[in-house]
Amino acid sequence: MPNVMELKEITKIYGTKIQTQVLFGINLAFEEGSFNSIIGQSGSGKSTLLNILGSLDRPTAGDIIINGKNTKSLSSKELSDLRNESIGFIFQFHYLLPEFTALENVLMPYRISKKPITKEVLDYANELLDIVGLTKVKNNLAINMSGGQQQRVAIARSLMNNPKIILADEPTGNLDSDSTEQVYELLRKINHQFGTTFIIITHDRHIAEKADRIVEIKDGRINLDITKANA
Amino acid sequence: MNSNYEGFIKLLDLEDKDKSVNYALELLKSKKVTLEELYLDFLAPALTTFVCQEKEKEICIWKEHTRTSIIRTILECTYPFVIERRNEIKKLHKKVVILTPSEEYHEIGAIIVNHFFMLAGFESQYIGANTPKNDILMAVKAYQPDFVAISVTNYYNIVITKQITDGIKKNYPNVKIIVGGQAFLQHGAIDQISHDYYMQKASDVFMIAKEVK
Ligand code: B12
Ligand SMILES: Nc1ncnc2c1ncn2[C@@H]1O[C@H](COP(=O)(O)OP(=O)(O)OP(=O)(O)O)[C@@H](O)[C@H]1O
Ligand SMILES: [Mg+2]
Numbered sequence: 187m188p189n190v191m192e193l194k195e196i197t198k199i200y201g202t203k204i205q206t207q208v209l210f211g212i213n214l215a216f217e218e219g220s221f222n223s224i225i226g227q228s229g230s231g232k233s234t235l236l237n238i239l240g241s242l243d244r245p246t247a248g249d250i251i252i253n254g255k256n257t258k259s260l261s262s263k264e265l266s267d268l269r270n271e272s273i274g275f276i277f278q279f280h281y282l283l284p285e286f287t288a289l290e291n292v293l294m295p296y297r298i299s300k301k302p303i304t305k306e307v308l309d310y311a312n313e314l315l316d317i318v319g320l321t322k323v324k325n326n327l328a329i330n331m332s333g334g335q336q337q338r339v340a341i342a343r344s345l346m347n348n349p350k351i352i353l354a355d356e357p358t359g360n361l362d363s364d365s366t367e368q369v370y371e372l373l374r375k376i377n378h379q380f381g382t383t384f385i386i387i388t389h390d391r392h393i394a395e396k397a398d399r400i401v402e403i404k405d406g407r408i409n410l411d412i413t414k415a416n417a
Numbered sequence: 418m419n420s421n422y423e424g425f426i427k428l429l430d431l432e433d434k435d436k437s438v439n440y441a442l443e444l445l446k447s448k449k450v451t452l453e454e455l456y457l458d459f460l461a462p463a464l465t466t467f468v469c470q471e472k473e474k475e476i477c478i479w480k481e482h483t484r485t486s487i488i489r490t491i492l493e494c495t496y497p498f499v500i501e502r503r504n505e506i507k508k509l510h511k512k513v514v515i516l517t518p519s520e521e522y523h524e525i526g527a528i529i530v531n532h533f534f535m536l537a538g539f540e541s542q543y544i545g546a547n548t549p550k551n552d553i554l555m556a557v558k559a560y561q562p563d564f565v566a567i568s569v570t571n572y573y574n575i576v577i578t579k580q581i582t583d584g585i586k587k588n589y590p591n592v593k594i595i596v597g598g599q600a601f602l603q604h605g606a607i608d609q610i611s612h613d614y615y616m617q618k619a620s621d622v623f624m625i626a627k628e629v630k
Contacts, residue, residue: 225576391520395573402576412575413604 187217189251190272190351190383191239196248198234198406208234209245209406218350219381221374223394226403232387233355235403239385240353241269253350270299274344274352274382278359280336284329288320288339291328295346314342317379318372334365341372345382352376354386358393366390419450419458429463432480434487441491445498452498452536453620456529460488461619464525485525492528499532509538511629512562513595516553517546518577523570526598526619530568533619537626539564550581557589564593564625569600575610582611595625 198209208231216222226232237243238250241257250257253272257265282291292311296303315324318338328336337357344352357373358366370393376382386393394400402410421444428437441459444450450459467484469477513534517527524546534541544556557565565585569578582594593613601607607615614625 391573395571400573400576402579410576410579410609412572412606412609414572415603 187219188254189215190218190253191216191385192249192251193235193239194249194251196235196238196245196250198231198238198243199246207406209238212248212406212408214401214408214411216351216383216385218383219377220399221377221384221397222386222399222401223397224385224387224401224403225389225394226409230403231406232403236353236355236385236387240273240275241265242275270295270347272350274347274349276337276340276344276352276354276357278356280340282328282336282339282343285327287327288315288324288331288335288342291339292343292346294343311342311346314345315339317375318342319368332365334361334368337361337365337369338372341369341376345376345380348380349382351383351385354384356387356389358388358390363392366392370396419454421449422459422462425459426463429484429487432483432487434490437487438491438494442494445495452495452502452532455495456492456532457619460492460525461529464488488525489528492525492532495532499535503535503538506536506538508540509626509629511539511564512560513539513541513564513566514544514556514560514562515541515566515568516544516548516556517568517570517598518553518574518581519547519549520577521569521571521574522546523598524568526570527566527568530566530597530619530622533622534566537623539622539626550577550584553581554584554588557585557592562592563629564595566595566597568598569596570598572600572603572606575600575603575606579610586611595622597621 192215193212196209196212197207199205199207212235224232224235238245241250252268255268260268283294289311292314293303296307315321318341320335320338323331323335328339331339358369361369373384377384386397388394399413400410401408425437425440428440441455445452445455464485467481469480473480515527515531515534517524527546528543531541531543542560567578567581569575585592585594594611595614595616596610596612597616601615616622
């Protein structure tokens with residue numbers, strides 16, 4: 187499988203007066219359709235790395251190649267277009283709008299970009315809510331849903347643009363073990379069904395041990411990188 | 418394959434613990450098989466080739482546990498045979514500590530390897546499955562072994578294994594590290610772990626014995 191994402195010699199230094207180097211020459215490539223986990227101690231640089239992967243943040247040095255395009259040469263507008271069409275994000279705190287329904291939240295990327303919500307778009311949103319098992323509560327306000335349900339809404343929302351890649355930062359960080367298992371099963375289903383590439387930061391051993399690959403970050407460097415033999 | 422294997426598997430399939438244990442021990446007593454053969458050609462494959470029937474999916478884990486328990490009993494019952502053999506061979510005067518890292522509950526491989534070390538003339542101690550990192554480092558300090566052997570099955574446990582082997586190398590650089598087990602079949606795993614010996618077969622410990630003689 188070709189690589190959907192590549193990092194070359196990525197370094198990150200925060201601050202100007204007082205400088206802290208957080209990433210040191212990271213090289214990583216992710217294959218299309220693979221299911222990857224990133225683990226490491228708190229403060230090791232995982233979120234920094236994921237934000238750079240998702241071009242939410244720029245590295246101090248190094249190259250990011252998304253879908254074969256080096257992002258260095260892109261304008262801000264081109265970069266945000268590339269991001270919107272290729273990458274979906276899931277965070278530990280799902281950032282749903284509490285006063286809107288599950289369905290409205292899933293449609294939010296369309297509202298924000300002022301794209302028309304056609305019948306096809308609406309059907310797709312409903313289908314995604316179906317996939318994440320929320321058909322029955324799709325018209326409930328987000329505020330009236332459980333943590334696990336809200337996280338599943340966030341997952342459906344991240345899929346709205348059919349992204350090739352989903353970046354998740356501790357998607358099960360505030361869920362109990364049963365909901366964690368459900369969310370994992372769901373991500374795997376999406377991975378199989380749509381061939382979506384997953385890169386997931388997790389502190390949860392049960393998620394990491396089921397991933398096809400484990401990348402461990404330690405003090406801003408790759409400490410370990412193993413891929414399952416039958417993956 | 419040993420002609421008695423089929424008979425052994427039949428008893429295991431019936432989950433007849435008493436008969437399975439007697440059958441295996443009888444093979445040893447009558448010298449139809451050696452200890453090494455019993456471990457590698459009977460006990461190990463009885464577990465590694467264990468597959469669930471489709472119609473028994475729900476009780477699969479239970480069946481796996483039942484079989485593991487029978488194999489484990491047989492394994493422990495072979496200990497007197499190990500002592501007998503050990504009395505006949507020359508001691509190497511080398512200490513080995515063997516263990517599985519924290520969260521690693523697969524221990525049949527480690528116990529078999531422990532017996533192989535004894536058969537090869539080592540003074541070998543199995544300190545348990547699921548051993549926390551700090552306890553391992555303390556054990557190394559207390560026992561002052563020449564070798565630490567680590568058995569890892571689950572792929573995720575490579576992460577903690579790296580911390581353990583790095584810790585041993587840093588604090589006790591003279592202790593030799595031997596690693597083995599199914600986890601190292603994963604891509605790139607072994608290259609990233611500090612070790613002196615990587616072995617796939619329990620019988621490979623005889624090679625180390627030759628080296629230290
Ligand atoms: C029995 C068993 C269990 C038992 C273990 C009981 C016990 N007290 O040991 C129980 C039920 C607890 C169990 C639990 C789990 N298991 Co399990 N289990 C097995 C099974 C069926 C047999 C393992 C075994 O004992 N083999 C026999 C021994 C003798 O073989 P061995 O370990 O490979 O050792 C030999 C060599 O590798 C070598 N060796 C081993 N270590 C060393 C060390 C040195 C230094 C040297 C020189 C040589 C050496 O010598 C041995 C003799 O030849 C395997 C299937 C399989 N393919 O092996 C799955 C298997 C290992 N389990 C598996 C899994 C996923 C699990 C669970 C996560 C849950 C689950 N779905 O079942 C839990 C995890 C528990 C944990 N956190 O550790 C997977 C592992 C996948 C992976 N790559 O990570 C396997 C492969 C099954 C599968 N195909 O999915 N399991
Ligand atoms: N905007 C920032 N300015 C300065 N330092 C930062 C900034 N963001 C993060 N850091 C520092 O960079 C290091 C890595 O942070 P990062 O958020 O990537 O860690 P992490 O591995 O995601 O940790 P956790 O598991 O706790 O989420 C930390 O020491 C953090 O304090
Ligand atoms: Mg973080």
